[in-house]
Amino acid sequence: MISVNDARELLFDLVAPLPAEHTPLAKSAGRVLAQDVVATRNQPPFAASSMDGYAVKAAEVERHAMFKIVGESAAGRRFDGSVGPGQAVRIFTGAPVPEGADFVVIQEDTERRGDLITITDAPGPKVNIRPTGVDFTKGTTISAPRLIRAEDVALMAAMNIPQVPVTQRPEIALISTGDELVMPGETPGPDQIIASNTFGLQALLEDLGARVRILPIAQDTVSSLETAFDLARGADLVVTIGGASVGDYDLVSDVSHGLGMERSFYKIRMRPGKPLMAGRLGDAAMVGLPGNPVSAMVCGYLFLAPMVRRMLGLDQVLTSFQRAKLTEPLPANGPREHYMRAILDENGIRACPDQDSSLLSVLAEANALLVRPPQDSTQKTGDEVLYLPL
Amino acid sequence: MISVNDARELLFDLVAPLPAEHTPLAKSAGRVLAQDVVATRNQPPFAASSMDGYAVKAAEVERHAMFKIVGESAAGRRFDGSVGPGQAVRIFTGAPVPEGADFVVIQEDTERRGDLITITDAPGPKVNIRPTGVDFTKGTTISAPRLIRAEDVALMAAMNIPQVPVTQRPEIALISTGDELVMPGETPGPDQIIASNTFGLQALLEDLGARVRILPIAQDTVSSLETAFDLARGADLVVTIGGASVGDYDLVSDVSHGLGMERSFYKIRMRPGKPLMAGRLGDAAMVGLPGNPVSAMVCGYLFLAPMVRRMLGLDQVLTSFQRAKLTEPLPANGPREHYMRAILDENGIRACPDQDSSLLSVLAEANALLVRPPQDSTQKTGDEVLYLPL
Numbered sequence: 001m002i003s004v005n006d007a008r009e010l011l012f013d014l015v016a017p018l019p020a021e022h023t024p025l026a027k028s029a030g031r032v033l034a035q036d037v038v039a040t041r042n043q044p045p046f047a048a049s050s051m052d053g054y055a056v057k058a059a060e061v062e063r064h065a066m067f068k069i070v071g072e073s074a075a076g077r078r079f080d081g082s083v084g085p086g087q088a089v090r091i092f093t094g095a096p097v098p099e100g101a102d103f104v105v106i107q108e109d110t111e112r113r114g115d116l117i118t119i120t121d122a123p124g125p126k127v128n129i130r131p132t133g134v135d136f137t138k139g140t141t142i143s144a145p146r147l148i149r150a151e152d153v154a155l156m157a158a159m160n161i162p163q164v165p166v167t168q169r170p171e172i173a174l175i176s177t178g179d180e181l182v183m184p185g186e187t188p189g190p191d192q193i194i195a196s197n198t199f200g201l202q203a204l205l206e207d208l209g210a211r212v213r214i215l216p217i218a219q220d221t222v223s224s225l226e227t228a229f230d231l232a233r234g235a236d237l238v239v240t241i242g243g244a245s246v247g248d249y250d251l252v253s254d255v256s257h258g259l260g261m262e263r264s265f266y267k268i269r270m271r272p273g274k275p276l277m278a279g280r281l282g283d284a285a286m287v288g289l290p291g292n293p294v295s296a297m298v299c300g301y302l303f304l305a306p307m308v309r310r311m312l313g314l315d316q317v318l319t320s321f322q323r324a325k326l327t328e329p330l331p332a333n334g335p336r337e338h339y340m341r342a343i344l345d346e347n348g349i350r351a352c353p354d355q356d357s358s359l360l361s362v363l364a365e366a367n368a369l370l371v372r373p374p375q376d377s378t379q380k381t382g383d384e385v386l387y388l389p390l
Numbered sequence: 391m392i393s394v395n396d397a398r399e400l401l402f403d404l405v406a407p408l409p410a411e412h413t414p415l416a417k418s419a420g421r422v423l424a425q426d427v428v429a430t431r432n433q434p435p436f437a438a439s440s441m442d443g444y445a446v447k448a449a450e451v452e453r454h455a456m457f458k459i460v461g462e463s464a465a466g467r468r469f470d471g472s473v474g475p476g477q478a479v480r481i482f483t484g485a486p487v488p489e490g491a492d493f494v495v496i497q498e499d500t501e502r503r504g505d506l507i508t509i510t511d512a513p514g515p516k517v518n519i520r521p522t523g524v525d526f527t528k529g530t531t532i533s534a535p536r537l538i539r540a541e542d543v544a545l546m547a548a549m550n551i552p553q554v555p556v557t558q559r560p561e562i563a564l565i566s567t568g569d570e571l572v573m574p575g576e577t578p579g580p581d582q583i584i585a586s587n588t589f590g591l592q593a594l595l596e597d598l599g600a601r602v603r604i605l606p607i608a609q610d611t612v613s614s615l616e617t618a619f620d621l622a623r624g625a626d627l628v629v630t631i632g633g634a635s636v637g638d639y640d641l642v643s644d645v646s647h648g649l650g651m652e653r654s655f656y657k658i659r660m661r662p663g664k665p666l667m668a669g670r671l672g673d674a675a676m677v678g679l680p681g682n683p684v685s686a687m688v689c690g691y692l693f694l695a696p697m698v699r700r701m702l703g704l705d706q707v708l709t710s711f712q713r714a715k716l717t718e719p720l721p722a723n724g725p726r727e728h729y730m731r732a733i734l735d736e737n738g739i740r741a742c743p744d745q746d747s748s749l750l751s752v753l754a755e756a757n758a759l760l761v762r763p764p765q766d767s768t769q770k771t772g773d774e775v776l777y778l779p780l
Contacts, residue, residue: 154590200544
């Protein structure tokens, strides 16, 4: 058995960042920028007015000064002439400041009669002009890797980057194993239950940016598992759920070895999720998750999510633990790291009363995993603990 | 001019929760549960072993006790007989506990020879059996509304809910206005810039669960704007960007009124984003955002996001402000609430140096909006301020 941290290191060795592809800007949010992108223009491309008003010479600006309006500069339609002494050009927000002008008097500070304006209020020192390239200039770079947010999409649009180089989405094949499983919507026999792990993991992994294929449920037979592994071909990561424990019906290990799986490790010193197995299977990474629903989901957060982030080429692949104060005491922990389902609120954090790894209802109520180190001593109300938000 | 809070109240009155529709379970993550869903079965549907081992009578369990194996219960294939005195049934995790047995001795505590097992270690009081329905029972309800997370998907799968009632996605039409705008990928003229607001807002709103249509850019003419409003028909929310200020070229207000827009309010006492306009236009809510890129995005977070959440039927529509300590001092604020682009790190929060509302590069670097109340006094390093995470 190895520690959670050692397991993570070994899992990272099983995957590598995927190649880049181009996606339309409008589809780029939530993807990972794979290569630096560079502005092909200045923003603004010209000195632009930041207000509605009148463009004049700064040296002439004072209260009671009068100007003759000689033209208009609107956004998209500049004034082509030059502003001479005593002259003003009507100008709107975002419009190019005409030649000869270096000050925009805001319209609230003026009075207009026909083609003449008078400055009625002392305009102050602000020139109300945005210099060329104040936002960015030709050559300004957005550095990869970067998880693309809405703000980045807006910035790339302004930079005129219609196609964005992003890391390909990792493809993940999910295989549930077990004679007792049927798919949602089917009518289970008296000994059967509904497959739930693949659906929960699909949602978790798709949210991170993976493409997920749920494969047909594999029965507890060699040929059924072999068929499932066959169907998984082409995936970057193959995940089996169940069949990784010690029971006679746990065939995943045998079958995957028969297919050439090179095992990296088996069993992690943790609760829940001890019987996790990982290795390389052909061109894919393979992870065998335990079948208890909560174990599978917790391992999804702790192990699969960082693997996905690494395949996406992100620098930050581990979700960082956060700190909160206990609102209820905790008993001492045993020899394994324990990831307890917990409720975090504005008062602090508390472990859910029943930590049995079969209880999906408890997991769905939880919003955090409270982390107990091995052999952690009794903790009192108010003691600080680490947690991972869910 | 009204306050940010008053504006939000009025905006909520412009929209209402949308009807429900059914979506396949595998597509339900990130959607909003619209109606309570109810488990149609117990989980587990039978008393189930939580370990690999041997099912026996609890009264007979002690160190050195010997049992004869009379059968096997595997997940999906139960033992049909009954466990009598001195008898044991080989059992695997998740398998039904046979009649007559009320204890599972884990296999590590036994020694097996042929059909006989001997208990080698005192098994302790844990029976290693999950009672019928310990996770949930027929009739257990998941209450709406609820933003569906991966854990909920797993739970609904286990409950055998293959189709999930979710709120319809709000449809939002985005109209950029301005002669100066061209689409990304085009070659702008010397007076032109690239439309960026619609792309940034699309990413923001789609992430919340809306369907977003980017409409063709409307020129600064009545007919071009009328065409755009025509194309927006059918949307639940029509958002214009630009053209909401006081300039002669700000036609959005005139044209929308001509089309029957009933104005709710115009102008908010805030920076950036003062010239925001809102009302009802036919069957849709309409919001006119200012055209400066940062203003548009900030208003997206502050006003459009809560409107989307309300249309999705969520209870919690406002993102709650959080608290952090300043790592740099702040000057006094003016009469308008100010949402400053800010950087939050483990040391605290600081405002970005340049708060000009045209600077997308600053917004893309920011990860928080630091909130200054009207007339807020000078703040020192270490003072606590409110912020919204971006």
